[in-house]
Amino acid sequence: MPASWILLSVLALTLIGYFLARQRAVASAGGDRRLLHSLPNYYGLNAALAAAVPALALLCAWMIIQPLAINSYISNDLPAEVRAVPGELSLAMADISRVADGLSEAVARGAITTEELDKLDAEASDVRSLLAGVGVALGSDVDAQSLDLARSYRAATNTGNILRNVVVLLVALAGMAIAVMITNKDFRARNFVERAILFLLVAAASVAILTTIGIVFSLIFNTVDFFSRYPADDFFFGTRWEPSFSGRGGASDLGFLPLIWGTLFISLIALIVAVPLGLMSAIYLSEYASKPVRAVAKPLLEVLAGIPTIVYGLFALLTVGPLLLDIFGRDGALGVNWMSGGTAAMTAGLVMGMMLIPFVSSLSDDIINAVPQAMRDGSYGLGATQSETLKQVILPAALPGIVGAILLAASRAIGETMIVVLGAGAAASLSMNPFDAMTTVTAKIVSQLTGDGEFNSPETLVAFALGMTLFVITLALNIFALWIVRRYREQYE
Known part of the structure; x- marks a missing residue:
């Protein structure tokens, strides 16, 4: 299931939680809204936020961490001379990722079955033609090791995606269920919603600060690396x-x-x-x-x-x-x-x-x-x-x-x-x-x-x-x- 489908599923649970919590709050007051601590919409918003915020935060974090973890796992099987040079390691992992994406696309299009993919020989000419048929351009030939690593990369990615989908949906469902269960006429929904919105505003404002910090640190690390290889005096005072x-x-x-x-x-x-x-x-x-x-x-x-x-x-x-x-x-x-x-x-x-x-x-x-x-x-x-x-x-x-x-x-x-x-x-x-x-x-x-x-x-x-x-x-x-x-x-x- 693609990430976009997960997003739509979370949004659907959010809407369901909104209406269920709102209806439950009104029902707990016997239909008299004057007995509610907060307006009915606050109860619905509380359930919607409880379903959406943790699930979407987990989804964003998962989509960032999963590729890093898979790259680290797959790169351990590359030769030591490749891992020793960051540039070669980056190129090798990029090729493996492209091959894995091409194999997944070929399976999705029906050009090859999963069983045939497991038996595919890297030395056969149909490997490159198969990848070219789905629009994958490679920087080097696909050898046996690269094909095996690409298959492992694809398997790890598919497993991670399935686990991600299950966990995110469970978190959204649990958040919605807990929010609906604690909803009653005396629940201070407005206070919870206002604190949650304040937290979201602070988080949104922090994005710009964190982005600036990330840019600065990225520049600093690579600048220090440059000055370890080239004299600073020649750089700052050079006229050529x-x-x-x-x-x-x-x-x-x-x-x-x-x-x-x-x-x-x-x-x-x-x-x-x-x-x-x-x-x-x-x-x-x-x-x-x-x-x-x-x-x-x-x-x-x-x-x-x-x-x-x-x-x-x-x-x-x-x-x-x-x-x-x-x-x-x-x-x-x-x-x-x-x-x-x-x-x-x-x-x-x-x-x-x-x-x-x-x-x-x-x-x-x-x-x-x-x-x-x-x-x-x-x-x-x-x-x-x-x-x-x-x-x-x-x-x-x-x-x-x-x-x-x-x-x-x-x-x-x-x-x-x-x-x-x-x-x-x-x-x-x-x-x-x-x-x-x-x-x-x-x-x-x-x-x-x-x-x-x-x-x-x-x-x-x-x-x-x-x-x-x-x-x-x-x-x-x-x-x-x-x-x-x-x-x-x-x-x-």
């Missing part, structure tokens, strides 16, 4: 970025400075474009535009935020880059030789700035509109004009929120990848010329994790060091910006 996967680190220059310079340079160009245009658009829409104009202009402006970044990248590559080359190239309209190709920091920065305009504009517009009307009326009452009110009252009051909108746009610019890849090029450069090709940290993270390189090589692990360093820099910038916001906010409180 020339990885060589064939050299496995010995012939690679993995300097961080060209990448962070390209990231900040392109982001600065984007913010120079987005902040003035976005802020002036927000001021016009909130303070000067009529309602018909605002009703049309704001949705059209926000459409820019819904355009995929790959489209922006193609626009930079096919339109903005050639246009800038026609102006600033050797044979361009100005007759200067500032730009030698269509891919440049200016190309990516301009297009990225266009993408960021709705982030600044929409958020700033909402923030300016949130300034109390009483502050405007007071300014007008003192004889100030609309422009003076805007400069002396509205913008200072909305400044913390506007800075937050700019920070959001800056974070979006620092994390952008596709526009940089297509518009700025792939050259790691420390040039001050905005018309030179550059690249960013995020673009290189993608390139270092793409390909056939070994996962435990410095050229691959450097992606985590880049991500961790960028995370620390962004965190420091956010803390500094929050300090500035608080200083300005204190002047107007």
